[in-house]
Amino acid sequence: xxxxxxxxxxxxxxxxxxxxxxxxxxxxxxxxxxxxxxxxxxxxxxxxxxxxxxxxxxxxxxxxxxxxxxxxxxxxxxxxxxxxxxxxxxxxxxxxxxxxxxxxxxxxxxxxxxxxxxxxxxxxxxxxxxxxxxxxxxxxxxxxxxxxxxxxxxxxxxxxxxxxxxxxxxxxxxxxxxxxxxxxxxxxxxxxxxxxxxxxxxxxxxxxxxxxxxxxxxxxx
Amino acid sequence: xxxxxxxxxxxxxxxxxxxxxxxxxxxxxxxxxxxxxxxxxxxxxxxxxxxxxxxxxxxxxxxxxxxxxxxxxxxxxxxxxxxxxxxxxxxxxxxxxxxxxxxxxxxxxxxxxxxxxxxxxxxxxxxxxxxxxxxxxxxxxxxxxxxxxxxxxxxxxxxxxxxxxxxxxxxxxxxxxxxxxxxxxxxxxxxxxxxxxxxxxxxxxxxxxxxxxxxxxxxxxxxxxxxxxxxxxxxxxxxxxxxxxxxxxxxxxxxxxxxxxxxxxxxxxxxxxxxxxxxxxxxxxxxxxxxxxxxxxxxxxxxxxxxxxxxxxxxxxxxxxxxxxxxxxxxxxxxxxxxxxxxxxxxxxxxxxxxxxxxxxxxxxxxxxxxxxxxxxxxxxxxxxxxxxxxxxxxxxxxxxxxxxxxxxxxxxxxxxxxxxxxxxxxxxxxxxxxxxxxxxxxxxxxxxxxxxxxxxxxxxxxxxxxxxxxxxxxxxxxxxx
Numbered sequence: 101x102x103x104x105x106x107x108x109x110x111x112x113x114x115x116x117x118x119x120x121x122x123x124x125x126x127x128x129x130x131x132x133x134x135x136x137x138x139x140x141x142x143x144x145x146x147x148x149x150x151x152x153x154x155x156x157x158x159x160x161x162x163x164x165x166x167x168x169x170x171x172x173x174x175x176x177x178x179x180x181x182x183x184x185x186x187x188x189x190x191x192x193x194x195x196x197x198x199x200x201x202x203x204x205x206x207x208x209x210x211x212x213x214x215x216x217x218x219x220x221x222x223x224x225x226x227x228x229x230x231x232x233x234x235x236x237x238x239x240x241x242x243x244x245x246x247x248x249x250x251x252x253x254x255x256x257x258x259x260x261x262x263x264x265x266x267x268x269x270x271x272x273x274x275x276x277x278x279x280x281x282x283x284x285x286x287x288x289x290x291x292x293x294x295x296x297x298x299x300x301x302x303x304x305x306x307x308x309x310x311x312x313x314x315x316x317x318x319x320x321x
Numbered sequence: 322x323x324x325x326x327x328x329x330x331x332x333x334x335x336x337x338x339x340x341x342x343x344x345x346x347x348x349x350x351x352x353x354x355x356x357x358x359x360x361x362x363x364x365x366x367x368x369x370x371x372x373x374x375x376x377x378x379x380x381x382x383x384x385x386x387x388x389x390x391x392x393x394x395x396x397x398x399x400x401x402x403x404x405x406x407x408x409x410x411x412x413x414x415x416x417x418x419x420x421x422x423x424x425x426x427x428x429x430x431x432x433x434x435x436x437x438x439x440x441x442x443x444x445x446x447x448x449x450x451x452x453x454x455x456x457x458x459x460x461x462x463x464x465x466x467x468x469x470x471x472x473x474x475x476x477x478x479x480x481x482x483x484x485x486x487x488x489x490x491x492x493x494x495x496x497x498x499x500x501x502x503x504x505x506x507x508x509x510x511x512x513x514x515x516x517x518x519x520x521x522x523x524x525x526x527x528x529x530x531x532x533x534x535x536x537x538x539x540x541x542x543x544x545x546x547x548x549x550x551x552x553x554x555x556x557x558x559x560x561x562x563x564x565x566x567x568x569x570x571x572x573x574x575x576x577x578x579x580x581x582x583x584x585x586x587x588x589x590x591x592x593x594x595x596x597x598x599x600x601x602x603x604x605x606x607x608x609x610x611x612x613x614x615x616x617x618x619x620x621x622x623x624x625x626x627x628x629x630x631x632x633x634x635x636x637x638x639x640x641x642x643x644x645x646x647x648x649x650x651x652x653x654x655x656x657x658x659x660x661x662x663x664x665x666x667x668x669x670x671x672x673x674x675x676x677x678x679x680x681x682x683x684x685x686x687x688x689x690x691x692x693x694x695x696x697x698x699x700x701x702x703x704x705x706x707x708x709x710x711x712x713x714x715x716x717x718x719x720x721x722x723x724x725x726x727x728x729x730x731x732x733x734x735x736x737x738x739x740x741x742x743x744x745x746x747x748x749x750x751x752x753x754x755x756x757x758x759x760x761x762x763x764x765x766x767x768x769x770x771x772x773x774x775x776x777x778x779x780x781x782x783x784x785x786x787x788x789x790x791x792x793x794x795x796x797x798x799x800x801x802x803x
Contacts, residue, residue, distance in 0.1 A: 218525060237485060237489055244482070253478060257478075260482070260485050261485065267492055271496060272504060274495060275444065275509060
């Protein structure tokens with residue numbers, strides 16, 4: 101891969117990771133949804149760039165799925181849900197932004213320290229993409245832990261899947277079956293998440309998951 | 322090949338058809354009929370010609386018995402479900418609209434489990450396990466109570482993260498296989514992976530296995546990743562508890578074992594045993610302590626499922642022909658007995674109108690058939706002779722004692738503690754003065770007791786006499802597992 105082509109691929113991979121960090125400090129639901137949509141758009145660009153430089157046209161399909169579903173359709177659906185259900189737009193984090201960011205940096209360092217020595221024989225781009233991807237995939241659950249809000253948990257889950265597709269795109273010759281299925285499952289998963297919102301709303305009048313936990317464990321005193 | 326296509330095609334077709342049938346009585350019987358057709362086709366697999374390896378589907382000595390077991394328990398659960406839902410309709414806990422959805426999802430769930438078992442492709446298996454997660458999450462929330470929604474949400478988030486980690490592990494496995502198999506489909510196909518596992522990159526293989534163990538292990542319910550399991554079992558409809566415990570946990574464990582076979586075939590890779598032994602022991606000890614404090618009857622048996630999956634994982638972690646044999650037998654026995662217990666518990670909760678253990682006493686006097694079925698089931702699951710669970714647990718402990726006496730001690734202690742907890746609860750549930758029945762409680766139809774007795778009878782027969790061909794065949798699979 102020539103210098104410029106590599107630099108662009110590298111830039112796009114790093115952007116996906118940066119946007120994961122941007123997710124960690126969002127206090128408004130709508131902003132969090134926009135950030136994850138942006139991340140999906142960057143992911144689509146990364147997939148398309150790999151399709152061009154590596155001459156593997158099937159990656160265009162991956163890029164299209166990421167762009168249409170994850171960057172446009174699902175965020176639009178989430179925005180619609182928030183308006184429809186009058187969900188309060190600010191989210192109080194469980195622990196502070198500083199601590200969350202600190203943990204995020206730690207997780208990223210861990211991912212890099214794990215992946216880089218492991219893949220010594222592979223191409224540089226693949227090694228970095230895998231490290232970024234693992235970091236993004238671990239930052240998703242961190243976000244889900246750090247916010248007790250059902251919408252943010254969906255956003256965290258989507259961001260996690262973005263990381264996984266970044267990895268799948270970087271791995272050379274990975275059969276399309278896997279990529280398509282990931283995107284497909286995200287679509288189905290989001291649909292189901294959406295169904296849950298309605299029920300959670302019906303029952304609790306709030307999307308705060310911590311309310312659910314009042315009934316945790318044994319229900320019979 | 323045709324038989325396998327029928328096994329996979331019938332549930333898929335039935336799921337579509339059932340989604341459009343508004344009459345729940347008809348749907349319940351169609352559900353039974355479809356499950357029966359699947360079971361007959363699964364039984365035919367034993368004689369049918371096996372598909373050539375290298376395509377998307379695979380039938381070998383290992384998965385054929387799990388396919389048959391899955392189809393069998395799916396059939397008996399469908400029979401139980403027919404009488405269970407009739408009563409739920411009567412109590413107005415479910416509507417016919419919800420049941421249309423329930424039946425379609427039941428078949429979709431069975432179909433995706435059978436797909437996961439027969440997949441020859443890492444990607445296909447992953448998709449099937451994900452589909453199984455989605456369909457069960459929807460069924461766990463069927464009652465729409467706050468508790469059920471909480472359980473489904475927890476199940477969904479935890480298993481979603483687990484399944485995502487498993488996908489990362491699958492990608493690493495593909496990378497690990499590249500030095501030997503190059504790019505493309507060959508590097509995600511089981512049969513070729515196993516044949517060339519010796520030449521894989523060992524470091525990548527190790528890390529891939531850790532991700533896969535954590536990912537699929539979440540679905541097995543191994544501690545410390547088990548948090549979703551008791552909630553999902555307690556809050557969903559009881560037929561779903563039966564198939565979750567009896568089948569889904571096995572399917573996830575099967576996925577872990579397939580990857581363990583790859584590690585075993587590579588001399589430089591890390592030994593996967595200690596990891597599985599550790600998680601198995603942790604699950605066993607944790608559930609042993611938790612069993613004492615349960616106040617909900619379905620939660621009680623859900624923790625017992627964690628215990629038994631822990632024992633099976635421990636046995637496979639020990640490895641070697643005898644321990645693997647014990648693990649395979651234990652998976653089978655646990656499926657049969659635990660499904661039977663959940664069938665019984667489903668009826669008990671209906672006649673008593675409550676899942677609280679405190680509300681249920683003296684079953685053997687008020688409902689002799691149910692009460693004694695529960696006694697037999699709990700005696701079997703607690704590991705008392707002459708049932709098959711005793712045989713497999715005895716084999717686990719004795720084979721461990723022969724090789725690692727220090728490890729046999731915590732296993733034996735864990736088993737005894739669980740045994741004590743279950744018998745303590747059983748004494749309260751089955752004997753003593755009987756508690757009042759729910760208003761409008763009915764006699765349990767004999768037909769719906771048949772699945773319970775059938776399962777327990779099979780476990781009893783396996784405990785007394787295992788036919789020689791079956792033993793030989795279990796042994797050949799045990800050797801295959803390494």
